[in-house]
Amino acid sequence: MSWVHTLQTELEKLYDWLENNTHTDKILPEVEQLKENLHENKTILIAGEFNSGKSTFINALLQEEKLSVDIVPATAVLTKLTYGEHTTLYGYYKNGAKAHFSIEDLPSLSSEKQGDLTTIRNQLSYIELQLPNPLLKNLTIIDSPGLNSGHEHHEMVTKTNLNQADVAFWLFHYQHTGTEQETHNIKMLQEYNIPTYGIINAIDLHNEEEEELEDFIDFNMRRLQSFFTHVIGVSAKEALDAKINGDEELLYYSNWERIDTLINSIINDHTLKKESMYKKYINLLSHLYQELLQQKDTLKTNYYENIVENFMLRDYPYIEEFYVNTLERKKQLENEVHGLRKQLPSSPIQSYDYLEEMYNFIASYSRATKVNLLYLETQQKNLYLFSSLLKDLNKSIRKYNKQMLKNKERKKYIEIKWNDLNNRKWPEKSDIKHFIDEQLQYNKKIGGQDSDYERINSKKKELRKYLISIRENNNSQLQKLIQHYHNNLNSLYYEYYNTLASHISNNDIHNVNSIKNIEIFYEDLQKLLRILEIPDTHIQQASSYKKLENIYQCINNVYKPNSPLSSFVKYYEKYFNIQLTSLSNDSPIVEISQTHFLETIEEPLEKMDYQTDELYNKKDRIEKIIIGSVVWFIIISFWILTIIMALLDI
Structure with a gap:
């Protein structure tokens, strides 16, 4: 049985239980949304303030211009980009209805420009743009409205749909990075346990003569390290132009390779969807926990209260000191x-x-x-x-x-x-x-x-x-x-x-679990929480596994906030959850360089083998030439002398 099937089954059981509990019916939409997200692609939320370049960034991801870019708030309605064989536009109304629109209506529906579709746009919850883009086969992209656009409903739309995201990219504009309003909104993403990457856009505006770009990124990384584990500087505008025109050099200077690598890692991360779904599930249980805190029910506490009171008076001081x-x-x-x-x-x-x-x-x-x-x-x-x-x-x-x-x-x-x-x-x-x-x-x-x-x-x-x-x-x-x-x-x-x-x-009092079995509806919730007992090594190794256990404990302790039993359970968990084996088992290794202790040694010289025979031959040839020249000189001289003498006799 896959984790998807298991979680879906338990969500359906929880949904049935919630329908019969009027005090927690506001959790039902969350359960329904989670069931839908379970079968969807990994979803990336593109968030940021107005004019941070979100639409250009998404166009660069798609390698084509599909979303409008303007000086007015370009994204007025949350836009979900999904894969489709043909380019198709759908609108989802707040009342749950769905309508098909012409692709030419996209600019009017997605931006704050006034027009014939303004009334319809105000009635929409979000729009879905289906594109035959290969990236969307593996990912769904959500383009959220700018959170400082001056339109209050933009922030409301983004908050309402946060729970759909598995990963978030927060875009800063290079010229105003990490403002007070931005940090406030980023904390909102953290509250939903959404892994968020910081993207500083428009680095093409950076002046290298004033400050090294790398120093600028490092400085902002230190400023924002409490919010992000990674901060990447890019130029979405240059990346889009480069991909459309096939300009490799411009693509390199845009630093878009970091984004492509990040996108590929998200696509290839086979645990991301599971981790994200369990985080959303934890958020759901957290909301359920808040609802359950409002309910009071009769607890059978007399027997356990007497035992706990005796324990707190007699044994607790010694155990606390020992602890x-x-x-x-x-x-x-x-x-x-x-x-x-x-x-x-x-x-x-x-x-x-x-x-x-x-x-x-x-x-x-x-x-x-x-x-x-x-x-x-x-x-x-x-x-x-x-x-x-x-x-x-x-x-x-x-x-x-x-x-x-x-x-x-x-x-x-x-x-x-x-x-x-x-x-x-x-x-x-x-x-x-x-x-x-x-x-x-x-x-x-x-x-x-x-x-x-x-x-x-x-x-x-x-x-x-x-x-x-x-x-x-x-x-x-x-x-x-x-x-x-x-x-x-x-x-x-x-x-x-x-x-x-x-x-x-x-x-x-060693049967402390019996204290937790008092809640009336515990048996129904117990079936849901058994998912923690499934031998899934991926979930057990994930950070969300411990958080799931923690929220499980909170739900089980809901009826004991003011009881001495709650104090006992708190101390019991405190004493029995002490981690005494937190040291790493990795053996330290100290390496020794084998090249730095010795002085440098020169390589041996090769022997010299100059051939001198040619020099001797050269000298012999020259001597022969000289001797030959002298002999010919004598012969010619004698011949000339003989001719002269013969002429004189005549």
Whole structure:
């Protein structure tokens, strides 16, 4: 059986019971409304003051302009946007009647502009605009009238329909955020337990030169943190233009991505509707509780009053003192644990001094609690070995880096010399030989430094082992300390409840539930409240589950406001609802950075392998060219001389 079917069944039973009870018939419309909401989509209420941009905001959600935007109050009648295969407009009258209107009538029906439909508009409870928009397949959107528009009925319409919303978006205009009137109206949403998100609209008007936008949002978040868990700044106008025109850059600057993400999370939150319905159900029961407070009925109290009076005179003073002492002991244990957790670093430890400080901190708690004192000796030894190795390793790294610096300078010198030799037209063989010798010496030193680098890395691995051991010892000891405090709390818990139970049973008042079964109509309400006993883990984990139990208690105590039984029930709940196991079971973990303890080590240089054979070949080629040139010069000279001599003889 689904929770929807269960809740609907119980609402129908409550409706039947209310019809037979004339003193609570004003609750009937709420039950009827809740039954309708049970089968509707998740509903988002868009609320805010006049001219905060609600209609533009909704148009941006729909990615199309459907609602009118004007300088006059644009939304005069509450407008519900739902999904439909075709664009259709319906009006729902205050007397329960429903009428179909032309879509052209939407501006006249939804705004305060005077016209032919003004009289009809004043008779409407709300209008429904059905659109073939994919967003509305999963969500219903309610556009509420502006609450500072100057029209009193706007606020009345919004308040009347608040209970339809599962989530509310409160829109502020950028230029007047969080006014006194706005905070008053936001509190109204809180009274209905509606999750509300703060939206600061029109951030495109912000001047970044005067103040960073992020600082402006953070400032307003601090101002409004008692009302909202999230405050988002957007420009609905820019978002709408961007989505219509496909302008990704404008969409980015509008910050609309935050809204899309929020909408998707609401759509994909499978517990939201259930949580919302139970909150509305709690509101309904709260109203019922207020009605029941007005009813007085005869209670069979004589037997229980005598027992309770004896208990209050004889046992109550001792139990009250025992209760106070127990709470003080509980608070002391919690403060010690909170103090331990609070002083733990939130980021990895990056220095040896902080490592020693963390050891001293954990050691002080260990000595005070006498928990695993072996930790002191073991961890102190690890720290000593780690410190010695760390100093030795950093010394080796500094020596290695110093030699590396020299090698780099030598390498640079050899590279310059190579370029010089390579650029010469006729390099000397002695220079080439000298270059080869220097390159061999450099490579020999590099080879030795490679082995130094490997030795340092080997020591680094050993150092990491010590760090891991130190971290594991710290976290193991912290876990044992936390467990120690949990054990003390459990002992306190059993001591307290055993003592309390013995005093209750001695006075024959341990059947306190019998006091709550006096109400005439309790049997009918009991069927409804059994929904709390359904093994639904989602509801039991939700915040509304405890509130449902609380309102259940209120309804059951309605007939005892002035009776000594009420005082007893109050004390009984006070004593038996003490939470002694409120500490978190999460074991604290202190991380240690493995990269910040050691000095930076230079990477090894590569060997140099300049090929000098080409230089020798170059010199040989040049020598051959010169010798050849000289021989040809002699031959040509001899030939010319021979010709000259022959001419002279002629």
